Amino acid sequence: MNENKKIVRLHAENHSAEALGIIFAYKQKDDHLVYSMYQGESVHEQKIPLEEWVSYEHFFEALNKKKKLMYELQINDKRYVVNLTPLSYTEKPEIMGHCVNITSYQEKKEQIQPFIYHNADAVAVVDLEGKTLQVNPAFENTFGWTFEEIYQKPLPIIPSFLKEPVCELHKTIQSGESKTEFETVRQHKDGHLINVSVTLFRVENMNDWPLCIAFVYRDITSRKQAETALKESEERYRSLIELSPEAIIVHSEGKIDYINPAGAKALGYKSPQDVLGACVYQFVHPDYYDVVKQRIYRMKTENKSVDLQEEKFIHKDGHTIDAETIAFPIPYMGKQAIQVLFRDITERKKTEKLLRESAQLSLVGQLAAGIAHEIRNPLTAVKGFMQLLKETSGQPYYVEMINHELDRIELITDEFLSLAKPQAKTYRDKHVQDILENTLKLAEVQGITEKIHVKKEIDLHLPLVLCEENQLKQVFSNIFKNAVESMPSGGTVTIQLKRFNQENLVVRFSDEGPGITQERMQHLGKPFYSTKEKGTGLGLMVCYKIIREHRGEINFVSELGKGTTVDILLPFKK
Numbered sequence: 380m381n382e383n384k385k386i387v388r389l390h391a392e393n394h395s396a397e398a399l400g401i402i403f404a405y406k407q408k409d410d411h412l413v414y415s416m417y418q419g420e421s422v423h424e425q426k427i428p429l430e431e432w433v434s435y436e437h438f439f440e441a442l443n444k445k446k447k448l449m450y451e452l453q454i455n456d457k458r459y460v461v462n463l464t465p466l467s468y469t470e471k472p473e474i475m476g477h478c479v480n481i482t483s484y485q486e487k488k489e490q491i492q493p494f495i496y497h498n499a500d501a502v503a504v505v506d507l508e509g510k511t512l513q514v515n516p517a518f519e520n521t522f523g524w525t526f527e528e529i530y531q532k533p534l535p536i537i538p539s540f541l542k543e544p545v546c547e548l549h550k551t552i553q554s555g556e557s558k559t560e561f562e563t564v565r566q567h568k569d570g571h572l573i574n575v576s577v578t579l580f581r582v583e584n585m586n587d588w589p590l591c592i593a594f595v596y597r598d599i600t601s602r603k604q605a606e607t608a609l610k611e612s613e614e615r616y617r618s619l620i621e622l623s624p625e626a627i628i629v630h631s632e633g634k635i636d637y638i639n640p641a642g643a644k645a646l647g648y649k650s651p652q653d654v655l656g657a658c659v660y661q662f663v664h665p666d667y668y669d670v671v672k673q674r675i676y677r678m679k680t681e682n683k684s685v686d687l688q689e690e691k692f693i694h695k696d697g698h699t700i701d702a703e704t705i706a707f708p709i710p711y712m713g714k715q716a717i718q719v720l721f722r723d724i725t726e727r728k729k730t731e732k733l734l735r736e737s738a739q740l741s742l743v744g745q746l747a748a749g750i751a752h753e754i755r756n757p758l759t760a761v762k763g764f765m766q767l768l769k770e771t772s773g774q775p776y777y778v779e780m781i782n783h784e785l786d787r788i789e790l791i792t793d794e795f796l797s798l799a800k801p802q803a804k805t806y807r808d809k810h811v812q813d814i815l816e817n818t819l820k821l822a823e824v825q826g827i828t829e830k831i832h833v834k835k836e837i838d839l840h841l842p843l844v845l846c847e848e849n850q851l852k853q854v855f856s857n858i859f860k861n862a863v864e865s866m867p868s869g870g871t872v873t874i875q876l877k878r879f880n881q882e883n884l885v886v887r888f889s890d891e892g893p894g895i896t897q898e899r900m901q902h903l904g905k906p907f908y909s910t911k912e913k914g915t916g917l918g919l920m921v922c923y924k925i926i927r928e929h930r931g932e933i934n935f936v937s938e939l940g941k942g943t944t945v946d947i948l949l950p951f952k953k
Contacts, residue, residue: 647695
């Protein structure tokens with residue numbers, strides 16, 4: 380017995396070391412309960428009889444349940460929490476009790492009770508076993524359960540798929556940790572899930588003993604719906620941007636922050652990642668630096684979009700892109716940026732140019748037909764009489780000079796008619812190298828008399844080209860003639876025929892003449908514009924017309940003092 384008392388006392392001392400309060404042990408003796416020991420606040424000093432702490436009902440309830448029993452009681456003007464623990468290692472049934480004065484805690488509880496009751500967030504308090512002790516009206520409104528329905532029961536708002544992690548969470552909170560505003564879901568009484576932000580923590584007494592766990596639930600369904608709607612809107616917008624056939628760039632502080640696949644492709648890059656972070660002026664044509672800077676300044680200062688206008692960009696391979704652009708300021712990634720939409724109109728510009736040239740050609744053709752008709756009739760008569768004069772006149776030199784000029788007039792009228800009168804064309808599969816060689820046989824004879832050296836570099840293994848042979852001869856002869864005439868003191872004409880790419884060949888004529896200025900090159904091929912003193916411009920205009928009808932291109936590259944290169948591109952037969 381004495382040994383058992385020592386054990387009980389030692390157990391009580393251990394509890395006393397952990398918490399202040401009244402520590403006591405009691406047992407049944409005869410027909411009443413008696414103290415077997417006490418420690419802490421002396422029960423005798425407070426003159427509190429044992430019957431006021433416990434009753435037979437409490438005694439046997441603790442023994443039968445073989446676990447702790449906790450309850451509150453009021454003694455005089457103080458409020459206590461009593462914990463009873465059955466001792467299994469004594470000979471006779473014996474209970475150890477721990478009593479803590481919670482008067483001040485109760486006062487605080489009463490002070491904060493209105494705060495909990497009127498809180499807009501749902502609040503629930505459960506004991507350490509998870510049974511519900513208290514909920515506020517906001518909890519009832521949020522989850523549909525009344526306090527009477529769930530009192531002393533586990534909270535019924537945990538979805539089945541979260542019960543295990545929530546159980547682990549409760550253990551973590553009981554150990555003293557807390558969780559603040561983590562997002563999860565809870566279940567309404569009718570079964571639907573509610574998005575909530577949860578804060579939970581352990582409630583302790585003055586001696587840091589855990590009393591219960593408090594939960595604060597904030598319904599974030601509306602916010603989640605707004606976030607979902609915003610996310611869906613952003614995804615739709617991003618999909619529109621990503622899949623847009625129009626090129627879109629977002630830049631800030633001179634650096635590209637975003638570019639869609641169409642934009643990367645338009646600039647010659649395989650992936651948008653290859654462009655991100657690059658300087659935006661890297662892709663702007665130097666002629667438009669000032670224009671772009673002024674537009675960016677206006678958008679930053681006025682926060683307004685700028686009107687649609689044409690600009691030029693630089694492709695990755697260096698060629699110029701004609702583009703229509705519109706730009707406006709936007710917030711992007713937490714900072715002010717500028718979004719630019721641009722459309723490549725290079726082909727459209729070429730088409731417009733072709734339409735203008737076609738209209739000019741049609742107009743010139745009509746004019747040429749009338750002029751040629753009016754000139755040819757009197758020209759025939761003049762040439763006839765000049766032939767008679769040549770036989771009878773004593774001035775054959777002058778007659779020969781007049782005849783030479785008349786021949787030139789006749790040649791010009793023939794060029795007029797070639798523009799005006801549609802000619803029957805027969806397209807056949809031909810080797811361009813054969814056509815070029817045949818043309819150069821006569822041209823080289825002319826070159827010898829003009830002190831011109833002809834250098835040929837011809838690929839003899841190119842695919843066939845669908846063409847009208849005589850028209851190509853006319854083009855080659857005309858371009859060669861222009862090259863020869865650009866070098867009155869002689870020089871070298873280099874003629875190359877080779878594959879340009881998988882779809883085209885190129886015939887290239889390069890001379891060593893004085894070259895042509897960029898300004899004058901813009902007008903090449905226009906009627907009545909020529910770089911030669913006595914030229915009409917009609918010969919080159921006819922060349923453009925012929926090559927265009929063969930679905931090809933004529934391109935000029937020239938440098939003053941070094942000469943001019945003419946590239947004639949023709950498509951292979953498909």
